[in-house]
Amino acid sequence: MLTQKKLFDAPWLTPALGLLSVVVISVSLFFTFTAQPDVLQGYLTRILPIHVGASWLAYLAFGLTAVFGLTYLITRNYHWDRLSAASSEIGVVFIVLSLFSGALWGRPAWGAYWSWGDARLTTTALMLMVYVGMLMVRGMIEDTGRRARVSAVIGIVASVGVPINYLSVYWWSTLHQSPTLSIVERRSALQNSGILIGFLVGLLGFTILYVYLLRLRGQLALQQARLEEHELELELKGVLAHD
């Protein structure tokens, strides 16, 4: 029988998740692109599932960067540091996708690709800078323990950007509209079944994509750590010196 632990370590799980995310996102795109055009925006609304999906994935990745970082500080197990680093890298990729898809939507809908002064846009750019900075700091520190500690602290502090970015459209008057679906407010302003299904299926697909990428990057980081450890051992034994 397949136990939980065995399932989690199964070598086929990671590629299976990757394949599943492709299938689920394809289903989402099918519903999105067969949906009726919006009464106001016409075909523009079809970017919504991608734009919101990418933004959601970035939020999720940055939130979990902090959680994994905190778990590392408590357990001192490098497993969590590797996951935290992987998560922040994924977050950076998808916050860029969010900014890019937002710009593509903004030009025809608002009349501008970008506008400084909008709190949602500005805090998103700020978050990108902070996380790129975090990855740079990681690259600069060679000592594994120190690197893990420092980036865990940065990851925890930087995660404050997630709620600020999400709530910015409520706190300040912005160009960016407020969320279309809100579980807290029990409100949905998405009166287009095709886009709604595409959006919800897309959220699931992007979440699976995150888990896939996290496992993939985490496994790669583990291989890297083992290789570094091995090289260090060889060096200590003086094997490399004889070459």
Added chain:
Amino acid sequence: MKANTKYIIGAVVVLIGIAVILTSSLQNNLVFFITPSEFARDQEKLGNRTIRLGGVVEPGSVKFNRDTIEVSFKISDGTTVLPISHKGTPPDLFREGMGVTVQGRLENGVFKGEELLVRHSEEYKAPKPGEKLDYRRIVAAIKDSQ
């Protein structure tokens, strides 16, 4: 005290600090636009500084001059109505009853817009059965209201 604990305490302090700064002092600086009512109230203080106004395009007020490529309209927040003159083509979604923001300044009693952006809501609707996209009405609102 272990170094570990120090880091955690430090992180928490910084977190609280950032949260306090953002909720209190930045509240007034991060505002994307002000309403016509706020503009009317603070007009003396604002003078002819460049600001960004936000409101709804008043129905029946849009005039487009094809020769000078100027669009003039009124924006309203329900209580105050303000005339706007903007040089340039408005964005595709610009129409009567739509939310817009205009960056510009007051010149001889008319607000001269330099940047006109459309602010759409979070509502997305499919046309009801039998209802078609009324592109004619949309185009007419922008083009033929001279």
